[in-house]
Amino acid sequence: MCEAAAYLLKNGQEELFLADVDTIVPEGDLLRVVNIFGEQKTIKASIHSLNLINHKVYLVEKV
Numbered sequence: 001m002c003e004a005a006a007y008l009l010k011n012g013q014e015e016l017f018l019a020d021v022d023t024i025v026p027e028g029d030l031l032r033v034v035n036i037f038g039e040q041k042t043i044k045a046s047i048h049s050l051n052l053i054n055h056k057v058y059l060v061e062k063v
Helices: none
Strands: 004-010 013-027 030-035 040-043 045-051 056-061
Touching (some): 004 045, 013 040
Antiparallel strands (some): 004 013
16 A cells, blocks of 8 residues: 555654644644545644655655
């Protein structure tokens, strides 16, 4: 499978935000993150980086 896991970067640590992600949609200051099961989470964050080999998306919360 080619889904990614979305992680929040906090104090240099990875914190799993949502697994099996297939869609990330920007909505103003927010990101809507959706996985293959239809679970959705919205967060005020930006994409920090992508690691496509390891299927990871790194997010950083906006204050």
